[in-house]
Amino acid sequence: xxxxxxxxxxxxxxxxxxxxxxxxxxxxxxxxxxxxxxxxxxxxxxxxxxxxxxxxxxxxxxxxxxxxxxxxxxxxxxxxxxxxxxxxxxxxxxxxxxxxxxxxxxxxxxxxxxxxxxxxxxxxxxxxxxxxxxxxxxxxxxxxxx
Amino acid sequence: xxxxxxxxxxxxxxxxxxxxxxxxxxxxxxxxxxxxxxxxxxxxxxxxxxxxxxxxxxxxxxxxxxxxxxxxxxxxxxxxxxxxxxxxxxxxxxxxxxxxxxxxxxxxxxxxxxxxxxxxxxxxxxxxxxxxxxxxxxxxxxxxxxxxxxxxxxxxxxxxxxxxxxxxxxxxxxxxxxxxxxxxxxxxxxxxxxxxxxxxxxxxxxxxxxxxxxxxxxxxxxxxxxxxxxxxxxxxxxxxxxxxxxxxxxxxxxxxxxxxxxxxxxxxxxxxxxxxxxxxxxxxxxxxxxxxxxxxxxxxxx
Numbered sequence: 001x002x003x004x005x006x007x008x009x010x011x012x013x014x015x016x017x018x019x020x021x022x023x024x025x026x027x028x029x030x031x032x033x034x035x036x037x038x039x040x041x042x043x044x045x046x047x048x049x050x051x052x053x054x055x056x057x058x059x060x061x062x063x064x065x066x067x068x069x070x071x072x073x074x075x076x077x078x079x080x081x082x083x084x085x086x087x088x089x090x091x092x093x094x095x096x097x098x099x100x101x102x103x104x105x106x107x108x109x110x111x112x113x114x115x116x117x118x119x120x121x122x123x124x125x126x127x128x129x130x131x132x133x134x135x136x137x138x139x140x141x142x143x144x145x146x
Numbered sequence: 147x148x149x150x151x152x153x154x155x156x157x158x159x160x161x162x163x164x165x166x167x168x169x170x171x172x173x174x175x176x177x178x179x180x181x182x183x184x185x186x187x188x189x190x191x192x193x194x195x196x197x198x199x200x201x202x203x204x205x206x207x208x209x210x211x212x213x214x215x216x217x218x219x220x221x222x223x224x225x226x227x228x229x230x231x232x233x234x235x236x237x238x239x240x241x242x243x244x245x246x247x248x249x250x251x252x253x254x255x256x257x258x259x260x261x262x263x264x265x266x267x268x269x270x271x272x273x274x275x276x277x278x279x280x281x282x283x284x285x286x287x288x289x290x291x292x293x294x295x296x297x298x299x300x301x302x303x304x305x306x307x308x309x310x311x312x313x314x315x316x317x318x319x320x321x322x323x324x325x326x327x328x329x330x331x332x333x334x335x336x337x338x339x340x341x342x343x344x345x346x347x348x349x350x351x352x353x354x355x356x357x358x359x360x361x362x363x364x365x366x367x368x369x370x371x372x373x374x375x376x377x378x379x380x381x382x383x384x385x386x387x388x389x390x391x392x393x394x395x396x397x398x399x400x401x402x403x404x405x406x407x408x409x410x411x412x413x414x415x416x417x418x419x420x421x422x423x424x425x426x427x428x429x430x431x432x433x434x435x436x437x438x439x440x441x442x443x444x445x446x447x448x
Contacts, residue, residue: 103252108252109252137337
């Protein structure tokens, strides 16, 4: 095993390698004291290069973990207790996105004032977001994570 | 509707829209009163829009309300670098309602979340201008006697024209059929056509007027602006194609009326003005009554 096992906690697998640090940022893993190990640029048949994150002693609520759906839509979570996988979870794109993404409209108020961005998810398959403020669509191709 | 803001036409249910139209009818019968006596309305125009501002200020004045505000960002604290956040937080203390026009899209929604008084969006960039949509709906209902099953023709700049987008979406609540007449470069964007497809509503696209306008109940004209064209030659080619002339109205339906959000440049020839089917100046007058209805609804007076 490239990244050593944990006794209790959460393993996030199948994160696209290029988005590893975005996942860390969105989940706030850079601001907690738990033991965390991660590996990146690991080989994956599905993703080419993937990353894996193991967080000791931390368990996520569904709504928290769904926040990474924009950057790691295929991520899989293993919940570990006593070195055993007791539950598996997949990430689901939520109905709304608060923060995280930038509105692509250069004339949107969120790109001028200090405002937390808010989007309604209008399509989950090919992620498409409608800005709560300017009502314009931001889609996968022009999606930028803040 | 008391203490609500009006940012986007979709903020209102169909019942609420009809209630505003009914109230507008009341104000048309009795436009002058003291209903807003003791109330202060702030009109914050971060970009100039003489017509919209005067219409709002006329609506407020005829109801005995007082107005504070500015008509141009250069004469306000914005020119000193104040954020919109700070302007709204301050002004909300001075008034009972804010009417705001701002060049940045989404600014009105943002303001409505900060202000402790209702906010009326009087245009936020290319996004929304709901009081225009409501006055258009009022003008349509008044001239046609109904809103259902009408054949609406929209002409000119259908790509950037925020008034046509909002009106189209609003009229889709009443099973309208749409005909879009525009140059190729200024066609109705796909997202709006998709919206109609999803509702199962019919629409047709044309590159010129032809005889089809004989089927119209409403012809909604807009300005084709030169600066919208990437190629100036394209503009020269089409600039006279989308001009409505009196001679073209011969075979149109007797109930047909011509609307225009104004200002007009040359897209409606002046020889149309005396035709009883020309309705754009009455439409502007309806704007004052509609704004009286909106103001009184949001303040909980009516």
